[in-house]
Amino acid sequence: MSSIRSPKALLLHPLVSADVALFSLVEGALKVLLVQRSNEPDKGRWALPGAVLDPSRDRSLDDVAHRVLRDKLGLASAVPLTQVHALGGPDRDPRGWSISVLFYALLPLDRVPAVVGDTVEAIAWRDAARPGRGLAFDHATQIEEALVRLRDLVESRVLPLHLLPAQFTLTDLQTAVEAILGVPQEKSAFRRRLKDEPALEAIEGAFRGGNQRPAQLYRAAEGFVFEKGRGGR
Amino acid sequence: MSSIRSPKALLLHPLVSADVALFSLVEGALKVLLVQRSNEPDKGRWALPGAVLDPSRDRSLDDVAHRVLRDKLGLASAVPLTQVHALGGPDRDPRGWSISVLFYALLPLDRVPAVVGDTVEAIAWRDAARPGRGLAFDHATQIEEALVRLRDLVESRVLPLHLLPAQFTLTDLQTAVEAILGVPQEKSAFRRRLKDEPALEAIEGAFRGGNQRPAQLYRAAEGFVFEKGRGGR
DNA sequence: TCAATAGTGTCTCTTAGACAATATTGA
DNA sequence: TCAATATTGTCTAAGAGACACTATTGA
Numbered sequence: 390m391s392s393i394r395s396p397k398a399l400l401l402h403p404l405v406s407a408d409v410a411l412f413s414l415v416e417g418a419l420k421v422l423l424v425q426r427s428n429e430p431d432k433g434r435w436a437l438p439g440a441v442l443d444p445s446r447d448r449s450l451d452d453v454a455h456r457v458l459r460d461k462l463g464l465a466s467a468v469p470l471t472q473v474h475a476l477g478g479p480d481r482d483p484r485g486w487s488i489s490v491l492f493y494a495l496l497p498l499d500r501v502p503a504v505v506g507d508t509v510e511a512i513a514w515r516d517a518a519r520p521g522r523g524l525a526f527d528h529a530t531q532i533e534e535a536l537v538r539l540r541d542l543v544e545s546r547v548l549p550l551h552l553l554p555a556q557f558t559l560t561d562l563q564t565a566v567e568a569i570l571g572v573p574q575e576k577s578a579f580r581r582r583l584k585d586e587p588a589l590e591a592i593e594g595a596f597r598g599g600n601q602r603p604a605q606l607y608r609a610a611e612g613f614v615f616e617k618g619r620g621g622r
Numbered sequence: 623m624s625s626i627r628s629p630k631a632l633l634l635h636p637l638v639s640a641d642v643a644l645f646s647l648v649e650g651a652l653k654v655l656l657v658q659r660s661n662e663p664d665k666g667r668w669a670l671p672g673a674v675l676d677p678s679r680d681r682s683l684d685d686v687a688h689r690v691l692r693d694k695l696g697l698a699s700a701v702p703l704t705q706v707h708a709l710g711g712p713d714r715d716p717r718g719w720s721i722s723v724l725f726y727a728l729l730p731l732d733r734v735p736a737v738v739g740d741t742v743e744a745i746a747w748r749d750a751a752r753p754g755r756g757l758a759f760d761h762a763t764q765i766e767e768a769l770v771r772l773r774d775l776v777e778s779r780v781l782p783l784h785l786l787p788a789q790f791t792l793t794d795l796q797t798a799v800e801a802i803l804g805v806p807q808e809k810s811a812f813r814r815r816l817k818d819e820p821a822l823e824a825i826e827g828a829f830r831g832g833n834q835r836p837a838q839l840y841r842a843a844e845g846f847v848f849e850k851g852r853g854g855r
Numbered sequence: 856t857c858a859a860t861a862g863t864g865t866c867t868c869t870t871a872g873a874c875a876a877t878a879t880t881g882a
Numbered sequence: 883t884c885a886a887t888a889t890t891g892t893c894t895a896a897g898a899g900a901c902a903c904t905a906t907t908g909a
Contacts, residue, residue, distance in 0.1 A: 402635035403677055405710075405721065442710075444636055444719035450710040475708035475723050477638075477675075477683040486677035488638065488721075490708050541850065545778075560861075578898055580862075601860040602906035617774065793888075811871055813889075834887040835879035 403477060404487040407453035408439035408528070409470070410535035411462070412517055413498045414552050419568040420514035421532055422501065424461065426525055427510045430483045435513065436525035437532065438462060439489070454492040462512075463502040468494050469551060469615060473531075473538050481527050489526075493535040495551035495615065518571060542617060543569045548588050550609040558597055558604035559583065588613050636710060637720040640686035641672035641761070642703070643768035644695070645750060646731045647785055652801040653747035654765055655734065657694065659758055660743045663716045668746065669758035670765070671695060672722070687725040695745075696735040701727050702784060702848060706764075706771050714760050722759075726768040728784035728848065751804060775850060776802045781821050783842040791830055791837035792816065821846045 411422040423435040438461045440453055447453045451470060458464040470492045477488035515521055520532050543549055543566055550557075552565045563579050583589060590610050596603035644655040656668040671694045673686055680686045684703060691697040703725040710721035748754055753765050776782055776799055783790075785798045796812050816822055823843050829836035 401677065403638055403675060405636055405638070442636060442719075444634065444712065448711060450708060450721070472707050474705055475683060475721075477723075478681060479677065486675075488683070488708075490710075558861085575899060575901090576861095577863075577901085581897085598907070599860075600908050601858075602862080604861055791888085808872060808874095809888095810874085810890075814870085831880070832887075833881050834885075835889080837888055 402486075404482060404484055405442040405490070406439045406487070407442065407450060407457060407490045407492060408437040408531060409454050409457045410437055410473075410491065410493040410532055411458075411501070412493060412495050412535075412539065412552065413501060413514065414565060414568060415498055415514050417564050417568060419517040421517045421520055421535075422462075423513050423515050423520065423524070423528075425510040425513070431525035433510075434523060434525040435515075435521070435528075437491075437528045450490050451492075453490070458494070464496075464500075466500075468496060470494050471538070471616065473535050476527070476531070489531065491531050491535060493539060495539075495549055497552060497554045499554065540570060542615065545617065546582065547615060547617065548586070549615065550588060550613055551615050553609075556592060556595065556597075556606045556608055558606060560604060562607070635719075637715060637717055638675040638723070639672045639720070640675065640683060640690060640723045640725060641670040641764060642687050642690045643670055643706075643724065643726040643765055644691070644734070645726060645728050645768075645772065645785065646734060646747065647798060647801055648731055648747050650797050650801060652750040654750045654753055654768075655695075656746050656748050656753065656757070656761075658743040658746070664758035666743075667756060667758040668748075668754070668761075670724075670761045683723050684725075686723070691727070697729075697733075699733075701729060703727050704771070704849065706768050709760070709764070722764065724764050724768060726772060728772075728782055730785060730787045732787065773803060775848065778850065779815065780848060780850065781819070782848065783821060783846055784848050786842075789825060789828065789830075789839045789841055791839060793837060795840070 413420055413422065422438065424438045426432050426434055426436050438457050440457045440460065442450075442453050447456065450472070454470050454472075455468070458468055458470075471494070473491040473493060475488055475490045477486070479486045481487055481489070517532065517536050520529060522529075524532075539549075548562065549565050549569060550562075553561055559580060562583075563574055563576065566579070567574055588610050589607050592606045592608055595606040597606055598604075646653055646655065655671065657671045659665050659667055659669050671690050673690045673693065675683075675686050680689065683705070687703050687705075688701070691701055691703075704727070706724040706726060708721055708723045710719070712719045714720055714722070750765065750769050753762060755762075757765075772782075781795065782798050782802060783795075785802075786794055792813060795816075796807055796809065799812070800807055821843050822840050825839045825841055828839040830839055831837075
């Protein structure tokens with residue numbers, strides 16, 4: 390969406406953008422949010438939401454990514470973003486040499502506004518592990534990379550609490566971990582690991598009942614962050 | 623080194639460069655290579671070697687980093703590079719909005735040419751964990767980040783074989799790991815972990831003798847790469 | 856009482872950490 | 883034989899995996 394770019398500018402400067410792989414749980418499965426592009430290039434194709442760096446407004450690369458969430462998806466509140474990498478080359482965007490700085494974020498489904506802004510035709514939740522064919526640019530690869538990084542973190546025992554609602558049960562948590570890793574977890578061992586987990590707080594007296602034994606509800610501890618070097622406070 | 627940049631260009635496009643934290647072992651300690659800048663900005667200060675992206679020559683961000691090694695340090699052969707992250711902002715370089723894509727590499731000291739090219743005043747090996755004050759730009763932070771990533775990999779049991787010469791003993795390897803992690807390793811447990819390590823090959827009949835019991839020499843297995851998901855072949 | 860899910864206990868096996876013992880070489 | 887370093891062994895403790903058992907609720 391943008392100003393005029395002279396051919397010379399195209400040669401001397403790369404186009405820099407931030408793209409966001411937003412992961413969420415939809416009925417127990419890990420999904421990634423795609424948007425249908427309403428502008429050229431790749432108009433009509435499905436892509437990760439992204440935005441072009443605007444040096445006059447953005448103060449950092451994180452800023453660009455946060456702007457994506459705000460402007461394209463209507464996400465007002467602060468969402469933790471993790472940078473995956475930067476990918477650049479002359480051919481990945483038909484407009485010329487371009488750099489994509491890729492981020493991912495985790496959000497419970499109910500915090501993502503269902504209806505989106507005006508720069509986007511439509512949104513879709515695709516299976517994170519198999520987002521489908523025909524994605525715009527190299528976004529299929531990008532999603533794969535983001536998922537690798539997400540799995541790395543979860544494998545190293547950081548809890549993906551940002552995927553869960555404010556209150557959740559240990560079974561919910563286990564389901565989230567399994568959705569990310571794609572591997573079933575052993576219940577007893579899983580819970581044993583959570584014994585002295587500072588990131589988790591049992592909510593005194595709060596349970597979720599179904600037609601069976603009620604489950605203790607938990608919440609993320611104050612100041613929890615999803616990053617290496619402990620997920621604890 | 624560069625063309626004229628109009629103020630407008632500065633506003634519309636960020637300056638993109640690749641910087642390389644080259645780690646090596648100097649007398650058993652982990653060091654990072656710094657160069658003294660011979661041009662403005664920050665002329666005379668110590669910095670990570672870096673180069674500005676040239677869209678007409680570079681085919682990827684990795685290319686830029688490899689160009690740094692070739693042109694600034696005279697390193698001809700292919701050196702494995704790992705991307706750490708991209709860092710951008712309006713104030714980190716006095717020339718305006720800039721992005722640095724940071725890489726690190728591991729090399730045995732004897733593979734780094736002692737004398738360097740013409741764009742660099744001098745080089746120095748600084749302690750990786752405390753590279754000193756007064757570095758150019760935000761390179762002190764950059765080194766810290768690179769070291770964090772390097773430690774992550776080594777903690778997850780990937781062997782830093784690229785730091786060692788073609789032939790090395792298990793004690794050499796242990797020393798390298800200790801230099802990176804900053805923590806002494808227990809000899810017996812360390813060797814136990816190497817038992818079925820596919821990345822290591824004992825060199826039949828080759829030993830290094832001192833005034834004591836000779837040590838078996840090893841080499842990196844064919845196709846060894848220093849990256850997550852096994853250092854093995 | 857039954858179905859369904861929550862939560863705990865137990866046993867075995869692997870690995871890590873600490874520390875000791877043995878092996879080999881040149882001086 | 884001694885100093886110096888390489889290499890292996892042993893004991894203990896912590897954690898992971900597998901699997902079974904107990905607990906609680908509404909129907």
